[in-house]
Every structure is written in C-alpha cells, then in structure tokens.
Amino acid sequence: MGIRSYIRHLLKNKLYGIVTVLGFAISMTFVLLLSIYIQEELAVDEFHVNKDRIYRMENEAVDFSPPIAQDLKNSIPEIESFTRVLDSDARISTADSQKMKFDYLGVDTSFFEMFSFPLIKGRPKEVLQTPNSIVLSKSLALRLFGTLDVVDKQVSINTEHKFMVTGIMEDFPKNTHFKAQDAIVNFKAFKTLWGFETILEEYGFASVSIYFLAKPNTNLPAKAPEILERFKKDYWLYKDGWANSLVFTPLQDLYFSPKEGNGTQSNSKTLVLVLSIIVLLILILAIGNYINLTIAQATFRGKEVAIKKLLGSSKGSLLLQFVRESMLLTGIALFLSLFLLKLVEPVFNSLLNTQIDLDAKIGFWNLLKIVSVFGFIGAFSGFIPALKISSFRPIEVVRGQLRKKAKTVYGKVFITFQYTVTIGLLTCSWIIVKQTNFLRSKELGFSKDNIVQIEYLGAMNEKATIKNALLNIPEVEHVSLTWQSPLDGGSNQTFDYNGKPMSFQEIAIDSSFFKVFDIKMIPTQAAKAENGVYLNEAAISALEIADDPVSFKMEEFTVPIIGITNNFNFNHLRENIGPLMLRHLGESFYPQNIFVRINGKGMFKTLDEIKSTYAGLLDKTPFEVRFVDETINNWYIKEERTGKIIGYFTLLSFIISVMGIVAMSVFYMQQRRKEVGIRKVNGASITQILSMLNKDYIKWVGVAFVLAVPISWYALQSWLQGFAYKTTISWWVFALSGLTALCIALLTVSWQSIKTAAANPVEALRDE
Amino acid sequence: MLLQLNNIFKWVNSGGQRIFLLKDINLEVQEGEFISVMGPSGSGKSTLLNVIGMLDGFEEGEYHFLDESVHNLREKHRANLYKEYIGFVFQQYHLLDDLTVQENLEMPLLYKKLKGAERKAKVADMLDRFNIVGKKDLFPAQLSGGQQQLVGIARALISNPKLILADEPTGNLNSKQGEEIMDLFKQLNEEGVTIIQVTHSEKNAAYGSRIINLLDGRMI
Numbered sequence: 001m002g003i004r005s006y007i008r009h010l011l012k013n014k015l016y017g018i019v020t021v022l023g024f025a026i027s028m029t030f031v032l033l034l035s036i037y038i039q040e041e042l043a044v045d046e047f048h049v050n051k052d053r054i055y056r057m058e059n060e061a062v063d064f065s066p067p068i069a070q071d072l073k074n075s076i077p078e079i080e081s082f083t084r085v086l087d088s089d090a091r092i093s094t095a096d097s098q099k100m101k102f103d104y105l106g107v108d109t110s111f112f113e114m115f116s117f118p119l120i121k122g123r124p125k126e127v128l129q130t131p132n133s134i135v136l137s138k139s140l141a142l143r144l145f146g147t148l149d150v151v152d153k154q155v156s157i158n159t160e161h162k163f164m165v166t167g168i169m170e171d172f173p174k175n176t177h178f179k180a181q182d183a184i185v186n187f188k189a190f191k192t193l194w195g196f197e198t199i200l201e202e203y204g205f206a207s208v209s210i211y212f213l214a215k216p217n218t219n220l221p222a223k224a225p226e227i228l229e230r231f232k233k234d235y236w237l238y239k240d241g242w243a244n245s246l247v248f249t250p251l252q253d254l255y256f257s258p259k260e261g262n263g264t265q266s267n268s269k270t271l272v273l274v275l276s277i278i279v280l281l282i283l284i285l286a287i288g289n290y291i292n293l294t295i296a297q298a299t300f301r302g303k304e305v306a307i308k309k310l311l312g313s314s315k316g317s318l319l320l321q322f323v324r325e326s327m328l329l330t331g332i333a334l335f336l337s338l339f340l341l342k343l344v345e346p347v348f349n350s351l352l353n354t355q356i357d358l359d360a361k362i363g364f365w366n367l368l369k370i371v372s373v374f375g376f377i378g379a380f381s382g383f384i385p386a387l388k389i390s391s392f393r394p395i396e397v398v399r400g401q402l403r404k405k406a407k408t409v410y411g412k413v414f415i416t417f418q419y420t421v422t423i424g425l426l427t428c429s430w431i432i433v434k435q436t437n438f439l440r441s442k443e444l445g446f447s448k449d450n451i452v453q454i455e456y457l458g459a460m461n462e463k464a465t466i467k468n469a470l471l472n473i474p475e476v477e478h479v480s481l482t483w484q485s486p487l488d489g490g491s492n493q494t495f496d497y498n499g500k501p502m503s504f505q506e507i508a509i510d511s512s513f514f515k516v517f518d519i520k521m522i523p524t525q526a527a528k529a530e531n532g533v534y535l536n537e538a539a540i541s542a543l544e545i546a547d548d549p550v551s552f553k554m555e556e557f558t559v560p561i562i563g564i565t566n567n568f569n570f571n572h573l574r575e576n577i578g579p580l581m582l583r584h585l586g587e588s589f590y591p592q593n594i595f596v597r598i599n600g601k602g603m604f605k606t607l608d609e610i611k612s613t614y615a616g617l618l619d620k621t622p623f624e625v626r627f628v629d630e631t632i633n634n635w636y637i638k639e640e641r642t643g644k645i646i647g648y649f650t651l652l653s654f655i656i657s658v659m660g661i662v663a664m665s666v667f668y669m670q671q672r673r674k675e676v677g678i679r680k681v682n683g684a685s686i687t688q689i690l691s692m693l694n695k696d697y698i699k700w701v702g703v704a705f706v707l708a709v710p711i712s713w714y715a716l717q718s719w720l721q722g723f724a725y726k727t728t729i730s731w732w733v734f735a736l737s738g739l740t741a742l743c744i745a746l747l748t749v750s751w752q753s754i755k756t757a758a759a760n761p762v763e764a765l766r767d768e
Numbered sequence: 769m770l771l772q773l774n775n776i777f778k779w780v781n782s783g784g785q786r787i788f789l790l791k792d793i794n795l796e797v798q799e800g801e802f803i804s805v806m807g808p809s810g811s812g813k814s815t816l817l818n819v820i821g822m823l824d825g826f827e828e829g830e831y832h833f834l835d836e837s838v839h840n841l842r843e844k845h846r847a848n849l850y851k852e853y854i855g856f857v858f859q860q861y862h863l864l865d866d867l868t869v870q871e872n873l874e875m876p877l878l879y880k881k882l883k884g885a886e887r888k889a890k891v892a893d894m895l896d897r898f899n900i901v902g903k904k905d906l907f908p909a910q911l912s913g914g915q916q917q918l919v920g921i922a923r924a925l926i927s928n929p930k931l932i933l934a935d936e937p938t939g940n941l942n943s944k945q946g947e948e949i950m951d952l953f954k955q956l957n958e959e960g961v962t963i964i965q966v967t968h969s970e971k972n973a974a975y976g977s978r979i980i981n982l983l984d985g986r987m988i
C-alpha cells in the first residue's frame with residue numbers, strides 16, 4: 001500500500017482525480033499569475049535608490065508655479081534637492097533625419113540623481129547642466145542616429161532650437177509612475193522652446209509638478225501644515241482659493257494616485273484590490289474544494305484506513321500517508337500549473353496590457369517560494385482530511401457507520417459559500433458589462449461619426465488655403481479649424497466673476513464647428529455682437545444668467561454671449577459636463593486641429609484623398625489622421641479593460657466554483673444513497689426523494705443569495721462611485737444571477753439526484 | 769392466501785452468461801404464517817426476500833399478492849402495494865442517523881400522507897408498545913444494537929403491514945438481544961402478522977411454523 005495504492009484509487013475515481021488535480025492546477029495558475037501581477041504593480045518605483053526620501057508636492061491637483069520649488073528649498077531645511085517636471089511634445093530632427101514627433105520632460109539638473117533611471121552614456125550629475133543639453137532615450141537615439149555613440153552630437157527641436165546630446169538613458173521601465181519618455185531636457189530649455197523667458201520666476205504659471213528629495217532621517221511630510229499656512233498668506237493659488245490643501249505624497253503612492261501629474265501614468269488601486277480579492281477567492285475555492293473532496297472521499301477510503309488501523313498502523317503513520325498523498329497531488333498540480341502559466345502568459349499580457357516576464361520572474365528564489373507555497377497547501381489540505389479520516393474508529397467502518405460521519409456541517413457551509421461567490425461574481429460582472437455599455441451608448445450631445453481629425457501643421461497664414469483645399473474634395477462636407485476640441489476637454493480658463501473664482505473650459509472654433517459636429521446652437525439676442533462667445537447651458541447656469549443671457553463680466557471685461565449650445569460632452573464620461581466657452585478662432589489664433597466632416601461614401605478613398613491633399617500643402621512633416629469615433633471609443637478602453645479583467649476572472653472563479661459544486665453534489669448524493677434506499681423501502685416515491693434531495697440545494701442557494709446581494713451591492717456601489725454617469729444597479733440583475741445559480745444548482749444536482757432517486761434501493765442497502 | 773410465487777426465475781447477465789439468482793421458486797404463504805428461510809451464504813435468501821418485498825423484479829414466473837398479479841403491475845402500483853402491506857426489517861437496522869427514534873418511526877407515515885395528529889398518535893402507540901418512550905428523543909447512535917433493532921421493527925410495524933420481511937434481524941445482536949427480538953416476532957405473529965425471516969440459526973428458525981431451505985437459488 002502507499003503511493004501506488006493511492007494512484008490506483010485515483011484512477012478508479014476519475015472525477016475526483018480530475019477535479020482535484022486539474023481544478024487545483026488551473027486555480028493555482030491564475031493565483032500565481034495574478035500574484036505576480038499584483039506584486040509588480042505594488043512594486044512600482046521600488047527600484048529608485050532614494051525611494052523613501054522622494055515626495056511629490058500635491059494640492060487638489062499636482063500643479064504649482066516653478067519658483068515655488070526654489071522658495072521652499074531656501075526655507076525648509078529638510079529639503080535636500082528638488083526637481084520640477086513639465087511634460088511636452090515637439091518634433092525632433094538631426095542634420096540629416098526627418099522630423100519626428102517626440103515626448104519629453106523638462107526637469108531640473110538633479111533629476112537623474114534623485115531618480116534612479118539608468119544612463120547608458122553620461123553621468124547623472126552632469127547630463128543636464130546646461131539649458132541646451134538633452135538626454136535621449138535609447139530607442140529615440142537609435143531612431144535618430146542608428147547608434148548610441150551620439151554624445152556631443154546636435155539635434156534640433158522644432159527645427160530652430162539646437163540641443164546638444166549629453167547622455168543616453170535606458171527607456172523608462174514600465175514599473176514607474178512616469179510614462180515612457182523619448183527625451184529629458186533641462187527645465188530652463190522652456191525659455192527658448194516655448195519663448196517663455198520668465199518661466200523660472202513666473203508665479204502666475206501654475207502647471208508644473210514638483211518632486212522633493214528629503215534629507216535622510218527627516219520628516220518632510222510633517223512640514224506640510226506649516227507650508228500650507230504660509231501659502232495661504234502669500235501664494236495667490238491659495239490666497240485666491242484655487243487650492244486649499246497641501247501634502248507631500250511618497251513616491252511609491254504616486255502610481256496609485258488619481259491625480260494626474262506631468263508625464264505620469266497610473267493604475268487604479270481598486271483594480272488591484274479587486275484582483276487581490278479575486279486571487280483570495282480563487283485560492284479559498286481551490287483549497288476548499290480540495291479539502292472538501294478529500295473529506296468526501298474519506299467515506300470511500302474508510303475501509304482501507306480501517307483495515308490498516310486494525311492491522312496496527314499508528315495514527316501518525318496514517319497521517320503521514322495522507323499528507324504524502326496530498327503532496328503528491330499538489331506536486332502534479334504544480335507541474336501542470338507551471339506549464340499552464342507559460343501557456344497563459346501571453347494571453348494575460350495582452351488582456352491586461354501588462355508586460356509580465358515570467359522567465360525573469362521564475363528565478364530560483366521565486367520557484368522556491370512557489371514550491372513551498374504549494375508544499376504548504378499540499379500538507380495543509382492533506383492534513384485536515386487526514387486528521388478526520390484517521391480518527392474514524394475502525395469498528396464503525398466495519399459496521400458500516402462511517403458514511404454518516406463524513407456528512408459535515410462544514411461541507412454545507414462550503415457549498416453555500418461557493419454559491420455566494422457564484423451569485424456575487426455573476427452580479428458584479430453583469431453590472432460591469434452594463435456600465436461599459438451604458439457609457440458607450442451614452443448620448444454625447446454631438447455626432448461623432450464620419451469626422452476625421454487632423455493635426456494642423458500649416459503656417460498661420462495658410463488657414464484659409466488648407467480649409468478650402470480640403471473642402472474641394474467632393475466627399476468632404478464641412479471643415480472646421482479649432483484650438484482645443486471636444487475630444488480633449490478644452491483649456492482651463494479661470495477668472496474672477498463678481499468676486500468669485502469661476503472656472504471654464506475653453507475651445508476656440510470657427511463658424512463651421514457646429515456643422516461639423518452637428519451641435520445644437522441657439523443664437524441669443526446679442527448674436528451679432530463683436531468678439532462674442534458661445535456658452536454651453538452649464539456655463540449659463542454657473543453664471544446664473546439664465547434670464548438674460550446676452551453678456552457676462554469676465555474680470556473687468558464685458559463679454560457678449562452670441563449663442564448657447566446644449567451640454568455636449570467635451571471630456572471623458574467619468575467627469576460631469578462643466579461650463580464651456582467657445583470663442584472665435586481669430587486671425588492671429590494658431591489652430592491645433594482640423595476636423596473634416598465627410599459624407600461617409602467610400603470612406604477609405606476619401607481618407608486617402610484628404611491625406612494626399614493635406615500632404616501636398618505641407619513640407620514633408622508627417623501628420624496624424626484619426627477618426628473621431630475611434631478616439632471616443634478609446635476613452636473607454638481603460639474601463640473596458642478593467643471590466644474585461646474582472647469579467648474573465650469572474651468567469652474563472654465561476655467555473656472553479658461550479659466544478660466544485662458538481663463534484664460536491666456527486667459526493668453528496670453518494671453519501672445519501674443509503675438514506676434514499678431506506679426511505680424508498682419505507683414507501684417514499686421517486687418524486688418525493690427528488691424533492692427532498694433538491695430542497696437542500698435550493699435552501700443553500702437561498703442563503704447564498706441573501707448573503708451575496710448586500711455584499712455585491714456594496715462593491716458595485718463603490719465601483720460606480722468613480723463615474724459621473726452611472727448605470728442603475730437593477731434588481732433584476734440580482735434576480736437573474738440568483739436564478740442562474742439556482743438553475744446551476746438544480747442542473748448539477750438533478751443530474752445526480754435523479755440517478756440516486758431512481759436507483760434500486762436493494763443496491764443501496766446491499767452489504768458491501 | 770397472502771401470496772403465491774409460481775416458477776420464479778431471476779437472473780443477471782454477466783459477460784454474456786446468465787447467472788441465476790433464483791431458480792424455479794414455487795411458494796405459497798398463508799396469512800398468519802411464520803416462515804424461516806435458511807441456507808448458506810450466497811444461496812439467494814436476500815434475493816428471495818427482496819422479490820417477495822417487491823423491491824426487486826424477476827425475469828420469469830408469476831407472483832400473486834392478495835388479489836393482485838404483481839408481475840403485471842406497473843412500478844407505481846407495485847410501490848403502493850408494498851407501502852400498504854409490507855414492512856421490512858434489516859440486519860443493519862437501516863435507521864436514519866440524523867433522525868431521532870421518534871422521527872424514524874414517523875418517517876414511513878410521511879409517505880402515506882397521514883395527517884400530523886394521526887402520525888403523532890401512531891408513533892406514540894408504537895413507542896408505548898415497545899417500551900421505548902424514554903428513548904424517543906435519542907439518536908440511533910445512542911442506542912444499543914438490540915434497541916436499534918427494536919426501533920427498526922417498530923418502524924416496520926407502524927403502518928400496520930400484513931407481512932413483515934426480516935433479513936437476518938438478529939445477525940448483529942448478541943444471543944440475549946436476539947432472543948428478545950425473536951420473542952417479539954413470535955408475539956407479533958400471534959397477533960396475526962405474517963412473518964418471513966431469514967436466519968442462520970436453527971434455534972431462531974424454530975420460532976417459525978415452516979422452514980424453507982435454499983441452495984444455489986433453488987428451494988430444497
């Protein structure tokens with residue numbers, strides 16, 4: 001006896017073997033995968049040597065004025081150094097390369113000393129010393145020069161600004177809160193790049209992120225209240241009520257911060273939290289199923305144990321046998337799941353848009369960790385049932401009383417738990433899908449189809465020429481030039497309105513704008529006024545001039561209102577529609593976008609025509625052309641990704657729990673065979689037996705439903721809080737999830753219970 | 769006449785071969801008889817009892833129970849018949865462990881659609897008659913084997929069957945407990961209940977009025 005008899009036993013009980021090993025392996029695959037993912041997400045920015053000393057200063061947003069950094073450094077002794085960060089994009093070229101679009105950060109000289117982004121060429125202290133130094137990313141250097149030996153070479157930004165390459169850095173890794181950047185320049189470069197000579201002294205310009213490196217063993221965050229007091233006295237941003245709070249957020253919290261800084265990327269803490277909960281659920285289900293099935297199996301292995309005990313086997317050696325068997329099973333599961341892990345990795349990466357690199361992760365120590373986790377689970381889940389089985393009194397087994405003992409309350413609790421999980425997960429994924437659809441189908445207030453967006457790259461005096469050339473294409477209906485657009489949220493304008501701060505978003509448009517986007521605009525009495533603006537309804541109500549909307553006071557100027565538009569969306573639907581001002585794109589206003597409405601016939605031919613017409617008007621500058629509806633659909637990619645991830649794992653947990661439910665019902669029925677036989681002999685009919693067997697399951701589903709509803713309602717409520725537009729958490733979603741669970745219960749149970757109920761009682765009662 | 773078996777054959781097919789479990793059984797049982805079935809292990813005693821109890825079918829032959837031709841009856845009808853007239857007693861008692869003595873006794877009545885009050889009355893009667901009122905709230909595991917078998921017999925009797933089929937009712941009991949059970953059967957028989965019991969013990973068989981010997985599925 002021993003392992004060999006155990007394997008024979010497994011082969012004989014195929015369902016048990018498959019459910020146990022496969023279910024466990026699949027579950028553990030995802031537990032591993034998700035754990036690695038979560039671990040990576042939580043480790044973002046951990047590689048910085050100074051990680052414990054770096055803070056970002058934050059108010060309600062993360063925007064401050066450039067001179068503030070130096071002011072604080074001068075007055076707060078805890079500060080060792082600082083770097084301001086401002087992101088931008090431009091076109092870069094070398095003497096003999098094409099112009100390329102690139103993203104860069106303007107930072108202070110201490111940047112590479114403060115953060116640990118590795119330099120391939122150049123020294124951290126030296127690379128950003130002069131205003132015209134530039135550090136290229138490895139990939140940009142290769143694109144521009146084809147080599148990394150480019151220190152001291154010259155590059156041009158927007159043709160006219162010459163920069164000297166002083167260093168090459170590795171591309172930013174994925175695990176930092178900074179987005180990948182193509183280059184880093186000295187903050188002072190904005191003086192020339194933007195023609196903003198006073199940027200270092202300009203308090204009025206409050207758009208830079210500021211990072212501080214605190215001196216060792218100091219407590220910079222504790223200084224925040226003191227600084228806040230000071231700001232409230234002498235910094236206009238606080239004095240005038242634009243900002244009211246001040247905190248120093250530690251570097252490692254930035255990745256999960258909802259505040260978007262300059263050049264940052266983030267992940268939602270909720271997603272990571274939800275995934276952690278899912279991992280835990282899968283783990284509990286997997287281990288629970290395993291233990292549960294093993295205990296259920298106990299009834300069928302009772303004889304073996306009893307005989308062994310009668311033959312004088314000690315309790316200890318029996319325990320050992322069970323633990324060994326369990327370890328063997330988990331061992332098989334471990335190999336299977338490592339294999340599956342490799343298989344699923346690319347799918348997972350493409351789903352979550354992550355770059356989990358298993359080969360890098362599965363090092364010796366991690367493997368050791370995984371093996372010990374499996375070992376522990378194996379030992380644990382072998383031990384519990386072993387304890388139970390080996391404490392059966394052999395005489396009871398011989399007398400056929402063992403079965404009864406294996407019917408535990410614990411089994412019922414676990415089945416109920418599984419149904420709770422099933423119903424909860426079903427409900428949640430349903431609502432997530434519902435919310436995503438809701439956002440997608442939400443009325444934008446403007447038409448998004450058949451509009452092409454092109455960057456405006458012409459010269460100031462070419463506006464009319466470009467517009468007319470595009471209008472000459474027969475399939476083109478309208479062309480509008482704009483500065484900002486309904487797709488990017490507009491530019492923020494804040495002004496004093498009758499003593500109150502007022503914050504509007506602003507877009508500059510030409511007269512074709514309303515036709516291109518099919519936006520409703522009602523002219524006011526003052527429609528003919530010079531220099532008038534259009535406001536949306538939200539702006540009218542913010543100004544409280546609904547009675548007579550002809551003009552309003554912006555600081556000391558009176559601005560005529562020439563038209564009112566509906567509250568069309570000009571931003572992501574996570575946000576509410578705020579006040580919007582549309583002003584005229586005057587002669588001297590440089591547009592950013594060209595929006596072209598086409599009639600939709602032969603879309604791709606039209607697109608080609610637009611491209612070639614436009615290219616003919618420019619020098620070789622490359623440009624981007626996009627469909628507006630695609631851009632809008634992309635807004636929801638993050639939501640959809642979250643939804644998808646949660647959806648997939650929900651499905652997975654669902655499958656695991658259904659597997660468990662099926663297997664449990666098989667054992668449950670086997671345990672009740674004898675009882676069914678006795679009842680039938682005493683006159684019970686098949687229908688009576690069936691209803692008795694199914695009633696239990698209906699009861700458990702009922703309890704599970706009562707448990708699952710409030711839990712999932714609460715979870716969904718918190719999730720939806722993040723959206724300005726929320727779908728309703730309809731009662732019927734709960735009802736349908738409950739019904740689905742009930743159907744699953746009845747299907748899985750009936751499959752077995754019909755067999756049990758119809759069985760000849762003689763068989764069930766015959767002595768083995 | 770209570771029942772009559774004519775030329776009963778029962779077999780199972782195994783590997784293309786017919787294995788006979790019962791061969792040409794002819795048996796007539798009058799109401800009020802007390803029959804003991806004997807024979808070596810595997811000779812078909814339990815099988816015979818199950819056929820008589822209508823729990824198991826047979827391949828050939830006729831079975832008349834009271835006025836009904838069992839071999840022609842539909843499953844449902846047959847179930848009604850044994851529910852009404854037959855009670856079973858088993859070697860392993862086959863009580864339900866999750867139910868108390870009282871609930872175990874009540875169980876067959878549930879399937880006869882008796883009203884609650886009626887059930888209570890019958891259970892109380894039975895507890896009284898078998899002197900186990902004090903044990904009514906105990907679970908089977910809390911009883912001795914003899915007491916469990918007492919409950920088993922009480923349960924078989926509770927729906928007033930005409931026929932009790934007992935398969936080695938004393939097999940798991942010591943001789944004193946066995947004797948008590950046999951005395952009980954004797955008494956029941958005297959009250960008019962027909963009893964067919966399977967036993968290995970000559971002594972117990974002697975309680976019966978007639979002994980049937982089985983060998984290899986055949987009556988000898």
Ligand SMILES: Nc1ncnc2c1ncn2[C@@H]1O[C@H](COP(=O)(O)OP(=O)(O)O)[C@@H](O)[C@H]1O
Binds near residue numbers: 780807811815816
């Ligand atoms: N359904 C069946 N299939 C195959 N063999 C059976 C079946 N039922 C009973 N047997 C066999 O028939 C023989 C008689 O069984 P049984 O009536 O239980 O004997 P007894 O009760 O006299 O010991 C035994 O050898 C048993 O294995």
Ligand SMILES: [Mg+2]
Binds near residue numbers: 813814815935
């Ligand atoms: Mg037998």
